[in-house]
Amino acid sequence: MAGSEEVKVMATKLFKPEIIPELIWKIIQAFPLTLTLAVGSLILGLIMALGIAVLCLRxxxxxxxxxxxxxxxxxxxxxxxxxxxxxxxxxxxxxGLGVDMSGVDKRVYLVVIFALAVSANFAELMRSSYLSVDNGQQEAALAAGMTARQGFQRIVLPQAFAVALPSLGNYIIMLFKLTSLGFVVGVVDLMGKTRILINLTYGSRRLETYLALAVIYWALCFVLERLNKLLIKRYTRGRKDLAERGAVQ
Amino acid sequence: MKFNLDYIQRAFPRILTYLPVTLAIAFSAELLALLVGFGIAVLKRRKIPVVNQIIAVFASYCRAVPTLVQLFVAIFLFPKIVTLIYPTDEFGTLIPGVVYAVITLGMNHGSFISEIFGAAFGAIDNGQTEAAYSIGMTKLQTLKRIVLPQALVVALPNLTSLFLGLVQETSLVSIVGVREITSVGINLADLGYDFLETYLILTLIYEACSFVFGRLFRYLERRAGVFKYSANASGRRLYRIPVKEDVLQ
Structure with a gap:
């Protein structure tokens, strides 16, 4: 039985924060897969959501x-x-129905699953943003001699997009974090790579490795957030009311 | 394929016996989150120099790092902290992992809830407080009878959707080794490869939870609607239910 002082010393000595930069470098090698999953499911999710939103509205x-x-x-x-x-x-x-699915790549599954998971949020976002643009806008466009299609493309859509932009950024960040669940099927994304590194050291560097992973996600989300803010600022320049409508609170 | 009805009959009650664990995790995390959220919201209004920066870093961490990674970090970090404070407990093994999981979920959600509280307090017109003071109410009376009821009405819809998200997030604690419905389900499924049946059961349970709590809170919202007078005037009508990521901008 170790004395209390010894236990204290062991607890602090076992923790080596100085190896975190090295671990970050190792984990970040798996970033391309995380990016592929996120971008793939973002595109697929947006397409699905468009269909659902149209169904909900029309x-x-x-x-x-x-x-x-x-x-x-x-x-x-x-x-x-x-x-x-x-x-x-x-x-x-x-x-059971006689179709063999074993040939399908894990990554394809994940892209579809993540796309399904975010499509509901995207669909609701599209619907609410569309509804937030006053009907008078489309009517004014028609009155000015535009066709219904022109009115939608040139008048309604840009305004709806500006309303949707802040939440869209939030959902993309959400999706990005969601991809960390992909490791449960055994793909080597950021999370999967982290687990491999932990197994390689027989679990002795668990805390440091997860901290390294947390730092990576933190940094990536920080970049995404900055990009989103920049985009919002550019897109709503001179349209203060749109920027305000986009904010949820 | 043959749908294993016999298995469902056996597995359903066994998974269901762990539902109280899932709900206990969700409710205790929610309770902690409400306390933390209220605390942070109050602290933030005071604008104390260093404290405010710490809160900002904490909020950024909660928002940017996936909940699963936060859980892993906490599960390996907290025992070390416990050992430092209380050295006779060797590496915090006396405290079960579920406690760390609840603390993590609670702190994480607390940071989001603080934003909701902050916005809700902001939505109450200053005139309300001033009017209360002018008829001789004390600060505490004003908070209890005038500000809080109105703020709660504004906050409730957002709190509801956050809680529904929290119930779903409890499924993540199965990965860090807590026995609740998801992990019990996974174990049962692995025994006889009854994946489809098991995950349909789990889907059903989670959907039922979402439905029941959604209805319950909507009822509460209607009941609380009696205080809606000024909250309605200043709070903007929301078309859609925001997700967690929407709350912290």
Whole structure:
């Protein structure tokens, strides 16, 4: 049994913050995959969301309620469970139907799953931003002789985009953090690489490695946030009311 | 495929027995988050030089680092801190991991809740406080009878969606080794490769939680609506439910 002073010394001595920079360098090697996952699911998620938002706004009653139900369903399920359900459960279902899914790449699964997970938020964002633009804008465009399409493209869409921009940035940051769950299926993204490094040292550098990972995410999100702020500033220049409408609070 | 109904009958009650654990984690984290959030919101209004910077760094950490990474960092960092404060407990092994998980989730959500409280207090017109003082109420009375009821009305919808997110986030603690519905489900699924059935059960449980708590809080919001007089005038109508990332800008 070690004395209390010894335990104290051990606790502090075992922690070596000086190896964190080296670990950061090692972990960041896996950044391309995280970026691929994030960008891929961002694009796919936006496409899905566009369809859902159009359904919510324009479709007759039945498809509309299906779209609304989809949004509620996705919002109610933890992404971790969605990953397990679609990565492990879905192939079982397809196997039963006679389709072999084992050839599909893990990364493809993840991109689709993350896209599904964020599509509900994106769809609601698109819908609410569109609705926040006053109807009079489109009517004025029509009155000025524009076609409905021109009115939407030149008048409504730019305003709706400015309203959506702050939240869009938040959702992209959310999606980016979400990709850290990908390691549960065994891909080597930032999180997966971290786990590998920990296993290589038999778990003796767990805290340092996770701290290194936290620093990486922190820095990346900081950059994303700055970019978003810059974009908002550029896009809402001279349109103060739009910038204010975009802020949630 | 054959859908293993027999397995579902066995597994469903076994997973369900751990639902109280999941809910206990969620509620205790929420309680901690409300306290931390209120504390931070009050501290922030005081604008104390160093404290404010610390709060800003903490908020940035909570926002930028994925919750899962925060959990890992906490699970390996907190025991070392416990050992330093209380050396007879060798490496904090006396405290179970679930405590660290709850503290992490609570602190994380607290930083988001502080923003909600801050915005809610800001939404109450100064005239309300002044009017209360003018009829002779004390500071505490004013807070309790005038400011807090109105601020709560503004804050409640956001608090609701944050809590629903928190219930989902408790699924992450399965990865850091806490036994709750997700980890129990994963164990059961791995035994007999009944992935589809297990994750459908888990999906159902999480969806039910979202639905029930969503309804419950909406009822509370309606009940609290009696205080809505000025809150309605200054609070902007929200079209959509914000996610956590929306709250901290």
């Amino acid at each position: 479709a007759p009653k039945v498809p509309r309620s299906i779209a609304n139900g989809y949004i509620h369903f996705i919002r109610g399920i933890p992404t971790l469970i969605l990953i397990y359900l679609l990565y492990l459960g879905f192939p079982q279902l397809m196997k």
